[in-house]
Amino acid sequence: xxxxxxxxxxxxxxxxxxxxxxxxxxxxxxxxxxxxxxxxxxxxxxxxxxxxxxxxxxxxxxxxxxxxxxxxxxxxxxxxxxxxxxxxxxxxxxxxxxxxxxxxxxxxxxxxxxxxxxxxxxxxxxxxxxxxxxxxxxxxxxxxxxxxxxxxxxxxxxxxxxxxxxxxxxxxxxxxxxxxxxxxxxxxxxxxxxxxxxxxxxxxxxxxxxxxxxxxxxxxxxxxxxxxxxxxxxxxxxxxxx
Numbered sequence: 001x002x003x004x005x006x007x008x009x010x011x012x013x014x015x016x017x018x019x020x021x022x023x024x025x026x027x028x029x030x031x032x033x034x035x036x037x038x039x040x041x042x043x044x045x046x047x048x049x050x051x052x053x054x055x056x057x058x059x060x061x062x063x064x065x066x067x068x069x070x071x072x073x074x075x076x077x078x079x080x081x082x083x084x085x086x087x088x089x090x091x092x093x094x095x096x097x098x099x100x101x102x103x104x105x106x107x108x109x110x111x112x113x114x115x116x117x118x119x120x121x122x123x124x125x126x127x128x129x130x131x132x133x134x135x136x137x138x139x140x141x142x143x144x145x146x147x148x149x150x151x152x153x154x155x156x157x158x159x160x161x162x163x164x165x166x167x168x169x170x171x172x173x174x175x176x177x178x179x180x181x182x183x184x185x186x187x188x189x190x191x192x193x194x195x196x197x198x199x200x201x202x203x204x205x206x207x208x209x210x211x212x213x214x215x216x217x218x219x220x221x222x223x224x225x226x227x228x229x230x231x232x233x234x235x236x237x238x239x240x241x242x
């Protein structure tokens with residue numbers, strides 16, 4: 001007898017790790033024979049998903065939203081199994097192929113709104129005295145208060161209402177395990193290349209750093225004639241140092 005949309009007693013068997021890995025290997029093999037190159041996401045079976053500041057910050061940002069909490073853990077398990085057989089990050093857009101119980105992988109699309117100009121200008125102004133170079137920025141070696149600026153409610157990392165999720169699987173949930181695995185896969189990509197974070201958010205990273213440094217220099221020039229208790233007056237040099 002045919003099942004209707006409203007049947008609630010239909011049971012889906014959870015595929016085994018072996019089945020998922022076997023399907024993923026077959027997908028990659030078939031793509032290779034057709035001359036296509038997939039870019040699977042590789043992550044250790046144990047330990048943290050991400051290791052760099054940008055990767056960890058991406059995971060922290062996802063996990064602080066209650067709307068995502070119930071589905072994220074399943075996504076971690078799927079990612080560790082090797083189900084994310086392809087993941088590509090572009091400006092405001094992520095495309096991924098995530099293996100499931102069937103032979104063909106599911107198609108996942110994640111769209112993220114670009115950072116608006118007003119927010120970007122505000123953040124660059126806050127960064128002007130804290131970021132010394134592009135290398136400092138990409139390694140996440142800046143003060144804790146600046147990290148909080150990036151991760152805050154009005155920071156560089158996206159909020160749930162700036163993220164649009166879609167998957168070709170039959171799961172009715174907006175964030176299925178395939179989407180969740182792809183979201184964590186993004187963090188792994190940031191470990192490999194932090195510049196991809198700025199690409200995803202539609203930010204020209206060279207301009208970001210240049211404007212930040214220019215703001216810092218302008219601030220120094222504006223205050224060059226401002227008296228400070230930290231500056232020793234000429235008449236005090238002899239008294240202090242003899």
